[in-house]
Amino acid sequence: MLTINVAVPLAVVVVRRLWRRTEARSRFDEKLTVVIVLALGILIAPTPAGQGILDILGRLASGVTQAGR
Template identity: 70%
Template sequence: MLTINVGVLLAVIVLLRLRRRTEARSRNDEKLTVIIVLALGVVIAPTPLGEGIGDFLGQLASGITDSSR
């Protein structure tokens, strides 16, 4: 039986959509890409990878804030 990870499928779709030239995209096409990226974020967020990315971004933001003082 073949199983497909939804996160991997969405990531592949995002990569394929972003490879296209910017001039060839309509507004609706861009909106659909944003919706797919948001869905990918929701799928990845509760996973250990998503938590690691969130921790990294939090530390990065904290480091930037601390360095500006």
Template identity: 70%
Template sequence: MLTINVAVLLAFIVVIRLRRRTQSRSRLDEKFTVVIVLALGILIAPTELGQGILNVLTQLVQGVSNAG
């Protein structure tokens, strides 16, 4: 049986949608892309990859705030 990880499928859809030309997008199309990206973020967040990204971003923000 073939199983497809939903996060991988959404990531593929996001990449395909972002490769399109910006001028040809409608507002509804842009909103749909935002919803897909948010869903992808929710699916990735509890994983080890999501936690690693969160840690890197946290360190980056702390470094920038300490430098200022």
């Protein structure tokens, strides 16, 4: 699927950008990282992998909510 093929290099870019030290980042650099991560999320969301991640996060959130009661 084309979405996965585009998402893989974008994920590599995100990991490389986040690997750098925090002190070395400018405000523009942080904003650009956020935009890239959002684009990655949009590409992954409609795929089966994205749906699986959403399901896991939903279960985790409901478990945390129930534990807080």
